[in-house]
Amino acid sequence: MAGAALSPGYKVARWGYLAFCVATFIFLIAPILVLVPLSFNAEPYFTFTEGMLRFDPDAYSLRWYRSIFDGDEWTRPLLNSLVIGISATVVATVLGAAAALGLAHPAMPGRRMVSALLISPMITPVIIAGVGMFFFYSSLGLAQTHLGIILAHAVFGAPFVVITVSATLAGFDWTVMRAAANLGANPLVAFRRVQLPLILPGVISGSLFAFAASFDELVIVLFMGGLEQRTLPRQMWSGIREEISPTLLAVATFLIVFALLALSTVEWLRRRGEGAAKVRS
Amino acid sequence: MTPGEASTSRSPARPLWRRALGPRLRAAGLALPLVAFVTVTFAGPMLSLLTKSFYDPEVADALPETIAALRQWDGDGAPPDAVFAATAREFVAARTERTLGRTANRVNRVVSGMRSVIMGGSRLMVEAAAEAEAAGVTTDGAFWRETMIGIDARWRTPEPWRALRDAGQRFTARHYLKALDFERGPEGGYVRQAEEWRIYVPLFWRTLKVSLGVTLLCLVIGYPIAHLIANSPPRRANVLLLLVLLPFWTSLLVRTTSWIVLLQNQGIVNDFLVAVGLIGDENRIAMIYNMTGTFIAMTHVLLPFLVLPLYSVMRSIPPAYMSAAASLGATPLQALRRVYWPQTLPGVGAGCLLTFILAIGYYITPALVGGQSGQLISNMIAYHVQTSLNWGLAAALAALLLGGVTALYVVYDRLVGIDRLGLG
Numbered sequence: 135m136a137g138a139a140l141s142p143g144y145k146v147a148r149w150g151y152l153a154f155c156v157a158t159f160i161f162l163i164a165p166i167l168v169l170v171p172l173s174f175n176a177e178p179y180f181t182f183t184e185g186m187l188r189f190d191p192d193a194y195s196l197r198w199y200r201s202i203f204d205g206d207e208w209t210r211p212l213l214n215s216l217v218i219g220i221s222a223t224v225v226a227t228v229l230g231a232a233a234a235l236g237l238a239h240p241a242m243p244g245r246r247m248v249s250a251l252l253i254s255p256m257i258t259p260v261i262i263a264g265v266g267m268f269f270f271y272s273s274l275g276l277a278q279t280h281l282g283i284i285l286a287h288a289v290f291g292a293p294f295v296v297i298t299v300s301a302t303l304a305g306f307d308w309t310v311m312r313a314a315a316n317l318g319a320n321p322l323v324a325f326r327r328v329q330l331p332l333i334l335p336g337v338i339s340g341s342l343f344a345f346a347a348s349f350d351e352l353v354i355v356l357f358m359g360g361l362e363q364r365t366l367p368r369q370m371w372s373g374i375r376e377e378i379s380p381t382l383l384a385v386a387t388f389l390i391v392f393a394l395l396a397l398s399t400v401e402w403l404r405r406r407g408e409g410a411a412k413v414r415s
Numbered sequence: 416m417t418p419g420e421a422s423t424s425r426s427p428a429r430p431l432w433r434r435a436l437g438p439r440l441r442a443a444g445l446a447l448p449l450v451a452f453v454t455v456t457f458a459g460p461m462l463s464l465l466t467k468s469f470y471d472p473e474v475a476d477a478l479p480e481t482i483a484a485l486r487q488w489d490g491d492g493a494p495p496d497a498v499f500a501a502t503a504r505e506f507v508a509a510r511t512e513r514t515l516g517r518t519a520n521r522v523n524r525v526v527s528g529m530r531s532v533i534m535g536g537s538r539l540m541v542e543a544a545a546e547a548e549a550a551g552v553t554t555d556g557a558f559w560r561e562t563m564i565g566i567d568a569r570w571r572t573p574e575p576w577r578a579l580r581d582a583g584q585r586f587t588a589r590h591y592l593k594a595l596d597f598e599r600g601p602e603g604g605y606v607r608q609a610e611e612w613r614i615y616v617p618l619f620w621r622t623l624k625v626s627l628g629v630t631l632l633c634l635v636i637g638y639p640i641a642h643l644i645a646n647s648p649p650r651r652a653n654v655l656l657l658l659v660l661l662p663f664w665t666s667l668l669v670r671t672t673s674w675i676v677l678l679q680n681q682g683i684v685n686d687f688l689v690a691v692g693l694i695g696d697e698n699r700i701a702m703i704y705n706m707t708g709t710f711i712a713m714t715h716v717l718l719p720f721l722v723l724p725l726y727s728v729m730r731s732i733p734p735a736y737m738s739a740a741a742s743l744g745a746t747p748l749q750a751l752r753r754v755y756w757p758q759t760l761p762g763v764g765a766g767c768l769l770t771f772i773l774a775i776g777y778y779i780t781p782a783l784v785g786g787q788s789g790q791l792i793s794n795m796i797a798y799h800v801q802t803s804l805n806w807g808l809a810a811a812l813a814a815l816l817l818g819g820v821t822a823l824y825v826v827y828d829r830l831v832g833i834d835r836l837g838l839g
Contacts, residue, residue, distance in 0.1 A: 144747060155643045158636045159658050162718060165673040166665050168683065172676065180676045181683050229449040236445030241438035248446055255457045257769075259776020259820060261793040265800055265813045266460030269467055289456040292449055321441070350666045352779050357800060370668040374675065374783050383676075386669040393664035397657065405653075 166390060173198055173383035180378065198384035208385060211369040218280060218365060219348040222287035227341040229288075230295025231333065235325075237296070238303035249296075256293035260353045263290075268357040278360035286354045291344025295336075298343065302336035302407065303329075335403040342396050349392075464817075468590050468810035474582040477518040478505045482583035485576060493564075493571050496556025502579070503559040506537040507544050524805060525589065526578035526599060532567060539566045590811035615795065615812065622792040625706075626774035629713045630767050633721040636714075637766070638759075641722045645729035656726070663719035671783050674712045678703040678784075704786030712780045717773055721766035728762025768827050772820055792816060 176195040177183050185193025202208045236242055237249055255263065267286050268277065276282030306329075314324035352367040359368060366385070373382045475482050480501040488494040509515035515537055523530035543562045547554050563570040570576075581589070581599075589605075596613040597605040607613075644655045662670065677683050685699040694700065702708060732755070740750035778793040785794070792812065799809035 147747070151639055152643075154636075155640050158640050158718075159655070161636070161715065162662050163658050165670060165677055165715060166662060168677065169669065169673045180679075181681065181686050225452075229452055233446040233449035236442045236447075239438065239442035239445070242442040242446065243439055248450060251458075252446075252449055252453055255453065257772065257824070258461075259772060259793070259816065261776045261778045261796055262464070262813045262817050262820070263457070263460065265796060265809055266462075266464030267456075268460075268800060269806065269810070270460035270463040273463065285456045289453055292453070296449070346664060350668070352668065353797075356797070367666065367668050370666075370672070371779070371783070374668070374672060378672075378675070382672060386666070386672055389666045389669050393661060393666070397660050397664045401653075401657070401660070 169383050169386050170390065173380065173387040175380060175383075178380050180380070180383070198380045201379075201381045202384055202388075208366075208369060208381065211364045211366045214280075214362075214364060215349055215366040218283050218287060218363075219345050221280075221284045222291055222348045223341050223345040225284070225288035226291035226344040227295050227337060230292040230340060230344070231299050231337050233292070234296045234299035234303065234336075235329065235333070238300055238306060240308055252296050253293045255289045260290075260351075264353040264357045267354060271358055277358045278363065280363060282358050283354060283363055283365075286358065287348035287351055288344075290351065290354075291347050294343035294347065295340030298340035299333050299336040302333045306332065335407045339400045339403050342400055346393075346396055461817075464810050465814055467806055468814040469586060469588065471521075471587055471590070471807050472585045474518055474521050474579075475585050477509060477514065477521075478502070478579070478583065481505050481579060485580040485583065488576065488580070490573060490577065490580075492573060493560070494573075494576050496560055498556075498576070499559040499563055499570075500554075500556040503540055503544070503554070503563065506533070507541050510537040510541050522578055522582040524808075525582045526574070529575060529578050532569060532575055536563065536567045536570070590807040591815070593808055594811040594815055615792070618790075618792045618795055619815070622775060625709065625713070625791060626771050626777075629710065629717060629774050630721070630771045632710075632714050633718050633770050634763065634767060637718055637721040637725060638763075641725040641729055641762075644722075644726050645732075646734065659719050659722050659726075662715065663723070667716060667779055670716055671712060671780055674708065674715070674784060675703060678708060678711070703784050704789070706785070706789045708784035708786065709781045709789035709791075712784050713774060713777060716780060717770045720773060721770045724765040724769065725759065725762040728759055728765075732758050764827065764830065768823065772823065775820065776816065 171186065172180060172182070174194040174196065175183065175186065176193050176197065183193055233252060237245055237252075242248070263286075267282075271277050271282040271286070274282075276285070310328055311324055314328055315321070319327065350367060351365075352371060355363060355365050355368045356371070359365070366389075370382060370385065373379060481498065484498040484501045485494060488498060506515060509518060516534065519530045519533040522533060540562065543566075544554060547558065552558065581587075592605050594615050596608045596616045598608045598612075600606040640655075640659070644652050644659070647655060675682070679685070680699050680701070682703075684702065685694075688694045689696050689699065702711070736754055736758070737750050740754040741747070745753065776793055777791060778797060781789050781791050782794050782797070785791070793816075796809050796812045796816075799805045799812070
């Protein structure tokens, strides 16, 4: 490699590669970050005004943030999203974590089949699942109810929990559980004292994934939700299709902050897990 | 004291079969609640989707006697008097209860034009029935044959009867035929539609092409950055990884909004190009509400799904292999092609499959930024669910898409193993 590194062709290729990577990272991030300053625009435009480019303080304002809380146009959807997201996450987390514990156990029968079934909601194109759920839940009278959407979101969220919790259990030494039993711990105590601390980061990450999936889900809500079930994405959808108001950019900024928080939490947990794995091995 | 002795001494009464089955039952018991939940809330809907695509009882339930009587008919000429009598009775009854319109719509989907034949004819049939009752005339089959043909001469021909008979089939392939652009021929069989009238097959092709295109584009721009992240020192790698993960966690609606803000006619990119004088103010580039918009926004949304699995595979490739290739005399390009690339194939496969499958069922972004030319098959499915209310057709289109996706998974499972599909 040392000889090749000196050739001018290699140098050009190396710089080309780095430039290409930088351009790709800009493509990934710039569209998200550009919304943030625009949400402080004092004018109802979606582009940078001259004042903003001169960093004139008068060209910036918080008016679109204030207008989020005018009336219930955005507060109600926010509340709906939280209620639906939290309920779906609780269901997905409890069922998903239990299933992951079962799947990780060496004695689990039919593991391959069962995991395929449990993962299937995550890897089915949501439009297909959405149509099926619309027919099925309508026939049960669950269309246009919070319950229907919560059930649908929970089944989409559960695979995330199964995957993240399974990852924390990979390489788990099950003889430890037998040892705990032999030392007199009943299965519940053994779980709480031995397994729970181990899987907790996975449970938290998984539930964050599940919550984010529900918080951002739109297809199911479009098909099954009525006026009473308007969620944040549903309201943004209307906002984009009807008339884009700069309030939308303020809401978007809020969602970007949420994404940053969720992402940092999951990354922090992951790194802590990696550190713990190093200590253990 | 061995563990075996301990457990025997703790529960001497436990029979052997329970000790053997216990762990299995406990493991299965933990998984069972979610299995049951997924079966009811997910497999149930999938089944009802498939059922709706070939089972359509509405007309048969609405006009039971007519459909039963038509089963005796040979399909040539006008049917026997008994059919006329049954049809008239059920039309008049349904018309009076105001349920006929729904049925007429259903029949109209099988043969267009049938709605007006049924609705227009039945109005006069209700009047004829009332007059006959007032005059004390018996309304038997012969009476109705004469009356119906008097109202609309088409009842003399087999076409409307065939339409009723076909619409009355409970189990039917007609939704699938329609979803594959077949139409009912004049003889009642199905023929492919004239090329300019085909809608769904070209749309399936377009969806396939766009999904493949987006997947390839993601691979081309995702491969270098996955490589860069995998080969950076840990601290920098973590920062770069965050740049990929932030879009992944950011709401889809937010990202779509930002592309609209950037790319629209009065958007930031066009403003910038005008300001630096690359284009004139009057010929701003249409980058959104068309296929370009769909393509750009989809690539942006799906890129992380390709980069993450690719990265996790690349991270496990020891850099020593490339050094070894170089010291054995390979040029960097040769080493990349013959040593590095083959080792990344599992990641390429997983990433491309995930990206492609997400792309093929893509709905929200094309609906918002695709305009007319950027719509995909999923938009048509949503249209039939929400607007045209042709649920049978929506179900058939979705079922076809599901079949394609399942086939892909089976291929992937054979090649790589489905259980290796993770979040990266």
